[in-house]
Amino acid sequence: MSDNNVNDNHWIAGNRIGLLENGEEFFPRVFEAIRRARREAIVETFILFEDKVGLQLHAAMREAALRGVKVDLMIDGFGSPDLSREFIEGLTSAGVKVRVFDPGRRFMGQRLNVFRRMHRKIVVIDGERAFVGGINYSADHLLDYGPMAKQDYAVELEGPIVGEIHQFVLRAIALGGKGAGWFRRRLRQMPDARHAQSAGTADAMFVTRDNRRHTNDIERQYRAAIRAARERIVIANAYFFPGYRLIKELRRAARRGVDVRLILQGEPDMPIVKTAASMLYHHLLHAGVRIYEYCDRPLHGKVALMDGRWSTVGSSNLDPLSLSLNLEANVVVRDEAFNNVLAERMERLMQHSCKQVQAADLASEWSGWRLVRSFFVFHILRWYPALLGRLPRHVPRLTPAEATDLASRRDTGRSNPTGGATQTEAA
Numbered sequence: 001m002s003d004n005n006v007n008d009n010h011w012i013a014g015n016r017i018g019l020l021e022n023g024e025e026f027f028p029r030v031f032e033a034i035r036r037a038r039r040e041a042i043v044e045t046f047i048l049f050e051d052k053v054g055l056q057l058h059a060a061m062r063e064a065a066l067r068g069v070k071v072d073l074m075i076d077g078f079g080s081p082d083l084s085r086e087f088i089e090g091l092t093s094a095g096v097k098v099r100v101f102d103p104g105r106r107f108m109g110q111r112l113n114v115f116r117r118m119h120r121k122i123v124v125i126d127g128e129r130a131f132v133g134g135i136n137y138s139a140d141h142l143l144d145y146g147p148m149a150k151q152d153y154a155v156e157l158e159g160p161i162v163g164e165i166h167q168f169v170l171r172a173i174a175l176g177g178k179g180a181g182w183f184r185r186r187l188r189q190m191p192d193a194r195h196a197q198s199a200g201t202a203d204a205m206f207v208t209r210d211n212r213r214h215t216n217d218i219e220r221q222y223r224a225a226i227r228a229a230r231e232r233i234v235i236a237n238a239y240f241f242p243g244y245r246l247i248k249e250l251r252r253a254a255r256r257g258v259d260v261r262l263i264l265q266g267e268p269d270m271p272i273v274k275t276a277a278s279m280l281y282h283h284l285l286h287a288g289v290r291i292y293e294y295c296d297r298p299l300h301g302k303v304a305l306m307d308g309r310w311s312t313v314g315s316s317n318l319d320p321l322s323l324s325l326n327l328e329a330n331v332v333v334r335d336e337a338f339n340n341v342l343a344e345r346m347e348r349l350m351q352h353s354c355k356q357v358q359a360a361d362l363a364s365e366w367s368g369w370r371l372v373r374s375f376f377v378f379h380i381l382r383w384y385p386a387l388l389g390r391l392p393r394h395v396p397r398l399t400p401a402e403a404t405d406l407a408s409r410r411d412t413g414r415s416n417p418t419g420g421a422t423q424t425e426a427a
Helices: 022-036 052-066 085-092 161-178 180-189 217-228 244-255 271-278 281-285 320-324 336-352 367-388 417-426
Strands: 012-021 040-045 070-076 097-101 122-125 129-133 153-158 202-209 232-237 259-265 290-294 302-306 310-314 328-334 354-357 398-400
Touching (some): 012 336, 022 052, 022 129, 052 070, 052 085, 070 161, 085 097, 122 161, 129 161, 153 161, 202 217, 217 244, 217 302, 217 320, 232 336, 244 281, 259 271, 259 336, 281 290, 290 336, 302 336
Parallel strands (some): 040 070, 070 097
Antiparallel strands (some): 012 153, 012 202, 122 129, 202 328, 232 302, 290 354, 310 328
16 A cells, blocks of 8 residues: 555544553453443454463453353464463353464474464454553563563543444454455444444544555554654654664654654563664664663553654554564554653653663764664665565464364463563564
8 A cells, every 4th residue: 555545544533542551450441341241342462371361351251251242352373372272162162252363383393473463452342442552461461470571551442433443353353254244244233333422532543554455554653643743752662673764754853853752672571672673773862862771671562652642552563573564453542631641651661660871872882883783774674664575465364263273282281471472472
């Protein structure tokens, strides 16, 4: 799709949007919403582990299904590979529809289905309430997990925007094998989104990335907001190695006087994450961009705000996998109150949990090596979107869990998220 085409992304007015930080705020809201569902609960997630968080989600979905709620769960075949037969059958026997996005077999213990993953994290309840963000269903999103607990964000939504998110997740199920007839029948059962009552004052836009029509929608929303910014830009992103055009817009914004701040990983879950981002530090600092490394624990958030109204929260990192390969979903918000809440949370991180990177900190690097490295980084940034786009674009498959070999790999026990979350999410 052409970069000049805005496709069908559009602002929808009249929404209430609440920010949820970490698993402590997110999980109770989601589990309670599933338990209160009257007709339908749809959950999409990249990672679902069979730990204390996964078992709570399991119980909530099973309880809802047993009292007649239509419950659909979509997990990614790479991100959630180790669920036991007992776990899967506990859901399907209660009536939960469990589908796996592109399940893959292992070769010598290694997962090979690395590219073009379903990386979204979405929940829709009764077509009236939705959750979108970056938080997976694993215990490493809780502070009591320890030093490797992740810092992350999601949003809870009510209002007309939920109808659009609802249609999207139903279409994803239909495209995965249920078919157009099933999709039309489900649409007829939905409340008409055009007549949804206003729930608040926020304008919202639901923006996705796929490998067909919407290959760069999320990145274009970022670039457009950066170009329009006049006062401040704050981006907190776990995996930061964006394309050349986004880096160029950040540098231009800083040079025209915008206060541009990046919050990146200082204690990454994988060392290569910090190494890749740090290769851009000279390029950004010399243009006036301020860089903060979050050092309390691994940063997993994917949020940003521009000036006093524009904000976004979602699943998309600013790296090659999210921007050029994975299936992602972000909510973009135009609302002063939400922007202020997110700005306050980001300011707290920068003041109390971050170390600001100074140009002097990088002066010890050999200048000749820096020039060589900058040359290669520049060309990687410029050409990697086109190169990655040449990778095979397989047709996504949604396979019923009982038809995959996920459960057969581990008939008993519980998967251990230590290391597993790091491995899958970094991919």
